[in-house]
Amino acid sequence: MPSTFFGLNTALSGLLTNQRALDTTNHNLANLNTEGYTRQRVQMSTTLPYSQPGLNNAVAPGQIGTGVQIAEYARLRDAYVDTQYRSQAAALGQSEARSTALDQLNQLIDEPGDSGLTSLLGAFWGSWQSLSTNADSPSVREGVRSAGEALAMGFRDTHAQLVQGQTEASNRIGSTVAEANLLANQVNDLNQAIAKVVAVNKTPNDLLDQRDLVIDKIAKIGNVTLTPVGNLGRVTVALGGQVLVNGATDTTSALAVDAAGNVTVGGAAASVTDGSLRGLIDIRNTVIGGTGGYLEQLDNLVSSLMTEVNNRHAAGVGLDSSTGNAFFQGTGAADIALSAPVAASTDAIAAAAAAGDLPAGGDAAVGLAQLKVVVLPIGTNSATLDGYWASMVSTLGVDTDQAQRLARVQQTVLDVAQGRRDSTSGVNMDEEVADMVRFQQSYNAAARMITTLDGMLETIVNRMGMVGR
Amino acid sequence: MIDRIGSQQMSRNFLADLNRNQYDIAGLQRQLATGKRLNNPSDDPIGVGIALGIRDDLASVEAWQRNIADSQSWLSATDNALNGYQDIIQRAQELAVQGGNGTLSAGGRLQLATEVLALRDQVVETGNASLGGRYLFGGTQTNRQPMDGSIPGLAAPVNTGVLTREVAQGQVLSVNITADRLVDPAGATPDIFQTLTDFATALQTGDLQAISGTTMTELDAHLDNVNRLRGEIGAKVNRLDLTEQRHSLDNITRQQQQSEIEDTDIAEAITNLKMRETVLQASMAVGARTMQRSLVDFIS
Numbered sequence: 001m002p003s004t005f006f007g008l009n010t011a012l013s014g015l016l017t018n019q020r021a022l023d024t025t026n027h028n029l030a031n032l033n034t035e036g037y038t039r040q041r042v043q044m045s046t047t048l049p050y051s052q053p054g055l056n057n058a059v060a061p062g063q064i065g066t067g068v069q070i071a072e073y074a075r076l077r078d079a080y081v082d083t084q085y086r087s088q089a090a091a092l093g094q095s096e097a098r099s100t101a102l103d104q105l106n107q108l109i110d111e112p113g114d115s116g117l118t119s120l121l122g123a124f125w126g127s128w129q130s131l132s133t134n135a136d137s138p139s140v141r142e143g144v145r146s147a148g149e150a151l152a153m154g155f156r157d158t159h160a161q162l163v164q165g166q167t168e169a170s171n172r173i174g175s176t177v178a179e180a181n182l183l184a185n186q187v188n189d190l191n192q193a194i195a196k197v198v199a200v201n202k203t204p205n206d207l208l209d210q211r212d213l214v215i216d217k218i219a220k221i222g223n224v225t226l227t228p229v230g231n232l233g234r235v236t237v238a239l240g241g242q243v244l245v246n247g248a249t250d251t252t253s254a255l256a257v258d259a260a261g262n263v264t265v266g267g268a269a270a271s272v273t274d275g276s277l278r279g280l281i282d283i284r285n286t287v288i289g290g291t292g293g294y295l296e297q298l299d300n301l302v303s304s305l306m307t308e309v310n311n312r313h314a315a316g317v318g319l320d321s322s323t324g325n326a327f328f329q330g331t332g333a334a335d336i337a338l339s340a341p342v343a344a345s346t347d348a349i350a351a352a353a354a355a356g357d358l359p360a361g362g363d364a365a366v367g368l369a370q371l372k373v374v375v376l377p378i379g380t381n382s383a384t385l386d387g388y389w390a391s392m393v394s395t396l397g398v399d400t401d402q403a404q405r406l407a408r409v410q411q412t413v414l415d416v417a418q419g420r421r422d423s424t425s426g427v428n429m430d431e432e433v434a435d436m437v438r439f440q441q442s443y444n445a446a447a448r449m450i451t452t453l454d455g456m457l458e459t460i461v462n463r464m465g466m467v468g469r
Numbered sequence: 470m471i472d473r474i475g476s477q478q479m480s481r482n483f484l485a486d487l488n489r490n491q492y493d494i495a496g497l498q499r500q501l502a503t504g505k506r507l508n509n510p511s512d513d514p515i516g517v518g519i520a521l522g523i524r525d526d527l528a529s530v531e532a533w534q535r536n537i538a539d540s541q542s543w544l545s546a547t548d549n550a551l552n553g554y555q556d557i558i559q560r561a562q563e564l565a566v567q568g569g570n571g572t573l574s575a576g577g578r579l580q581l582a583t584e585v586l587a588l589r590d591q592v593v594e595t596g597n598a599s600l601g602g603r604y605l606f607g608g609t610q611t612n613r614q615p616m617d618g619s620i621p622g623l624a625a626p627v628n629t630g631v632l633t634r635e636v637a638q639g640q641v642l643s644v645n646i647t648a649d650r651l652v653d654p655a656g657a658t659p660d661i662f663q664t665l666t667d668f669a670t671a672l673q674t675g676d677l678q679a680i681s682g683t684t685m686t687e688l689d690a691h692l693d694n695v696n697r698l699r700g701e702i703g704a705k706v707n708r709l710d711l712t713e714q715r716h717s718l719d720n721i722t723r724q725q726q727q728s729e730i731e732d733t734d735i736a737e738a739i740t741n742l743k744m745r746e747t748v749l750q751a752s753m754a755v756g757a758r759t760m761q762r763s764l765v766d767f768i769s
Contacts, residue, residue, distance in 0.1 A: 032476055039475075106509045111517065112731060118521045122528030129532035133539040133634045136603065136611055352609065357630045361609035366635050372529065373638065386525045394518035397510025404511065415485055419478055426475015433764040 004460065006050075006066075007453045013067030014446030017044055020070055021439040028427045029436075036213030038077045038425040040205055045071040075205040078424045082212065083226075085417040086219035090274035092410040093220040097172070097279025099403035101165055102287070105294075106400040108161045111393045118393075120154040121372075121386050123147045128369035132362035135351035141319070145338065145346050148327060152336045155302050159333035162288050162295050169284035173257050176277050180221050180239070184252040186214045187237055187245045195232035204233070211235070218244070222263075222275035240270030261285035287399065292380075294396065295333075300379035301388050302333040308371055308385075310339075316350025316364025317357070325350060476763075483756045490749045497742045500733040507731050516730050523727045529638070530716050530723070536634045537713045540644045541706065543632075547605050547646060548702045550598035554651065555695045557588050557595065561665065562688050564588075568672050569681035582672035589665040593618045596648050606648040608632075615648035622662045623648055637712050642705065646698055654694035658687050 021042040031037040049063040110116040127140075127147035134140040190211040197204035215237060218224050227236045229247035237245040242265035245252050253266025261281040263272045272278050288294050306328045313327040322341065325348050330336040341348035352361035371385070378388045500506055510517045567573065568581045596606050596616035603611035609630030617624040631643040653660040659667075664687040671679040 103509075103511070106511050109510070111510055112507055112520045112524065118524055119528075122525060126528055126532040126535075129536055129635065133536050133632075356628070357609040359609070360603065360607075360611035360632055361630050363633055366633055366641055369532070369635060370639070372525075387522070390518050390521035390525070393510045393521060394514045397512070397514030397517050400509070400511035401514055411485075415482070418481065422475035422478035422481075423473045426478050428474060429476040430764040431473075433768060437768065 004457070008450065010065070010067035011446045011449040011453060013047060013069060014449065015443060017042070017068045017070055018439045018443040018446060022436065022443065024073065025432050025435050025439060029429065029432050032427045032429060036209050036216065037427065038075050038205065038209050038212075039427045041074045041076060042070055043072040043074050044068050073203055073205060075203065075208060076425055077208075077212075078421070081417065081421045081424060085414070085421055086216060086224060087274070088410065088414045088417045089216060089220045090223050092407065092414050093222075093276035094274050094279040094282075095403055095407040095410050097276040098283060098287075099400065099407040101169055101280075101283040102396070102400040102403050104168075105161065105165050105288075106396060109158060109393065109396065115154075116393075117151075117154050117158060117389050118386065120147075120151045121389065124151045125369050125372040128365050131349070131351050132365035132369060135362040135365060136319070136359040138346060141346035141349050141351075144349055145342060148338055148342070152328060152330075152338060155298070155333045155336050159295070159298055162298065163334075166284050166288045166295075169280045169288070173277065173280045173284065176221055176280065177255050177257055180218060180244070180255045180277070181252070183214050183218050183221075184237070184244045184255070187211060187218070187235075188250060188252050190214065191234045191245065191247055192250055195230075195234055198231075198233040208233070220276055222270075222272040222277045239265055240272035242266065242268050242270040257281065294392070297379060297388075297392050297395075299332040301385065301392070302330075302336050304376050304378045304388075305385050306330065306336060308374070308376060309368065312364065312368045312371060313350050315353070316367075317352045317355050318350045319347035319359055320345065321355055321358065322348055323350065323355070480756075480760055483752070483760065486752055487749070487756070490745055490752060494742065494745045494749065497738050497745065500738050501735070501742065504733050504735075505731055506733045513730075520727060520730045523723050523730070527720065527723050527727070530720050533636055534713065534716050534720075537636050537709050537716070540634055540636065540642065541709055541713075543600060543605070543644050544702050544706050544709070546598070546600040547644075548699060548706075550595055550605055551646075551651075551695055551699050551702065553595045553598075554592065555692070555699070557591050558661075558688055558692050558695060561585065561588055561668065562685070562692065565668065565680055565684050565688060568668075569677050569685070571677055575675060578672045578675060582669040585665055585669040585672065589621060589662060589669075590618065592616070592652070592661055592665070593621045596651060606646060606651055608645065608647045616652075620662075622660070623652065636709060637716070640712070642709075644705065646702070650698065651695075654690050656690065658690040661691055664688065664691065 021044070024040050024042045028039050045068070047066045047069045050066050051063065111118060113119070124147045127144040130140050131144050190207055194204045194207050194211065197207065215224065215226065215235075218237065218239065222239045224244075225238045225241075227238070227247075228234070229236050234247035234250075235245075236243055236247040239255060240263055243253060244255060244265055253268075255270075256264050257277070258264075261284065263270045263277065263281070272281075286293060290296070306326075309328055310326040314324045317323045318325060318341075325341045326339040327342055327349070328336055329339040337343070339348075351365040352358050353363035353367075354361070357363065373384055375382050375384055375387075378385070381388065381391070383391060499508060507513055507517055507520060564581050564585055568578055573581070593616045597614045598605050604613065604615055607613055607615040608628030609632060610628040611632075613624065613628075615624055615628070616622070627647075627649050629647050629649055631647075632645040633641050633643050636642050652662065658664070664684065667687075668680065668684045671677075671684060
């Protein structure tokens with residue numbers, strides 16, 4: 001037989017549990033806009049019913065419920081969606097890094113435009129055409145010299161822009177590596193904090209959220225894999241196959257990238273195939289630099305241009321009867337400039353084919369102007385000089401366009417993954433408000449229950465045994 | 470299937486869609502503001518490749534057109550000079566007819582001889598014709614008078630250089646006639662100076678046979694020569710005219726192509742812009758309605 005006061009405890013458990021549930025609703029609403037927050041639920045369960053079967057049972061039919069208790073503060077999260085989200089984040093990180101860098105180059109080269117290299121090349125060839133008709137005119141000679149100077153400067157500028165793109169990628173690689181190492185330390189700290197809470201049999205929901213958020217950030221940098229370690233909630237985080245945060249030993253290994261683009265974690269070679277780090281390294285070491293990169297292509301173009309122009313120029317004779325002069329000098333796109341004789345005097349510009357043709361002979365100039373349409377072996381291709389540049393521009397355009405498209409697609413895919421994650425873990429305000437109402441009503445009902453019980457006790461204590469008074 | 474939506478997700482999706490719309494609108498705006506469909510290589514990589522090729526072609530054609538204009542003025546100045554030279558020879562022929570028919574007195578012949586010598590000086594003058602300070606018949610040595618008035622004859626050494634220029638892809642044309650070709654026709658005929666000198670001497674000595682014989686033959690040869698040269702010039706002028714016409718047509722075609730590839734189709738761009746604007750406004754209106762309402766507003 002339960003005691004007279006039995007119901008008070010049941011009602012009290014209802015009061016307290018619903019209060020905790022309201023507190024959790026409160027927490028959820030407060031964190032509506034917290035990045036990485038996972039909604040929490042109070043899982044309620046009945047307390048042990050009264051009474052247990054036994055030899056000397058209290059005499060009562062069946063069992064009677066004794067109230068409600070909190071089984072768990074559940075964190076509603078789907079680990080599978082997390083894995084999906086992180087691999088998409090890595091893909092987006094890569095294509096974003098790539099498209100940002102390429103788009104910058106894409107806008108800098110000013111093609112098709114009036115100050116791009118196509119226009120400069122056109123002006124250069126055109127100036128030789130003019131020279132062929134007016135080889136004895138100093139002003140036309142000056143025109144050739146300034147067109148040559150403008151072309152050389154155009155190549156140097158383009159080269160400088162590419163190098164600048166590389167430098168920027170380098171800087172961003174540096175800061176990305178620093179960020180990854182910092183994040184690794186944070187994961188390590190959170191691992192230990194989580195372990196302490198789990199050890200005393202509690203669920204560290206908010207710490208888990210923080211750790212997941214930090215891991216999300218690492219996932220954007222490179223391809224990560226997570227392995228749970230032990231039963232205290234620690235994880236081991238590997239970047240590119242190499243352990244970055246070791247959950248078993250509570251240590252981290254340093255991520256590093258060398259100038260050649262090799263990635264190491266704690267000295268061991270890691271294969272980072274995804275993420276912003278990959279994108280940046282690609283830009284620096286294969287797209288702009290490296291074999292077949294833009295810099296090499298530009299150098300190929302410039303050295304072909306210098307060789308061919310110089311050969312034809314050296315065969316001609318200048319107004320000062322000098323012959324064998326180069327028109328350009330330099331080692332490549334970085335330092336192409338007018339040769340010393342041409343820079344010193346326009347008379348050194350060779351328009352005539354032979355000394356006897358001075359001063360109006362323009363055969364050498366005609367030959368030089370015709371270089372425009374000559375198909376030359378440049379790098380691994382055969383093209384005219386103008387055509388080679390146009391194909392470089394096209395390549396850059398295709399690369400940029402692809403990177404931008406890919407980034408947009410990846411963004412959409414990531415949005416979908418984020419949506420799925422939100423669907424499970426995101427806080428819905430309406431839902432919480434409905435819960436608020438629900439829990440408040442339960443709380444009110446439990447309180448009313450206590451009032452009722454109080455009334456019952458009042459009857460027993462104060463009104464009973466008062467017959468005839 | 471997503472059947473539960475986080476509150477953040479709604480605003481996140483809304484912002485993502487809004488951004489996409491605004492990105493598209495910005496692209497269209499740039500197209501309309503610059504009038505160019507291609508502003509960067511990535512806008513249409515293949516189109517940019519073609520557009521650069523067209524620009525290249527246009528630059529070439531422009532250079533050739535410049536060369537042709539320059540050549541035309543050179544050729545027409547040359548023709549003018551040749552015309553003057555032709556007049557000189559025709560006058561000499563008249564004098565030869567006059568001086569060779571024997572009715573003229575010795576004094577009259579001496580007068581004619583003076584005129585013949587004056588014609589010889591005129592040859593020097595014509596041969597030294599120039600255009601913009603450059604001697605037309607000087608070969609590649611355009612800064613030296615090709616004829617020496619004191620000899621009179623060709624200035625030594627004779628420059629026979631040709632002035633060449635490209636007027637179309639691979640088509641190189643020489644535009645000048647050198648002084649030696651002017652005064653010295655092919656064959657056994659002596660140069661014009663010698664012919665005129667001999668003519669004057671014959672007039673002075675009364676050698677009528679030489680005048681109506683050798684001198685007439687030689688002058689005929691010189692007239693043939695100058696006619697041939699003028700024919701050559703005329704042929705070149707015609708050829709350049711045709712080439713120029715071709716270039717002009719080419720230019721127009723290329724510019725059309727360039728415009729088709731590079732320029733914004735205004736009607737299309739504005740239609741697209743309007744469409745995006747409508748979508749943008751709709752999405753903003755919807756966002757404004759859904760995002761500010763929640764259950765909180767309805768529960769007291």
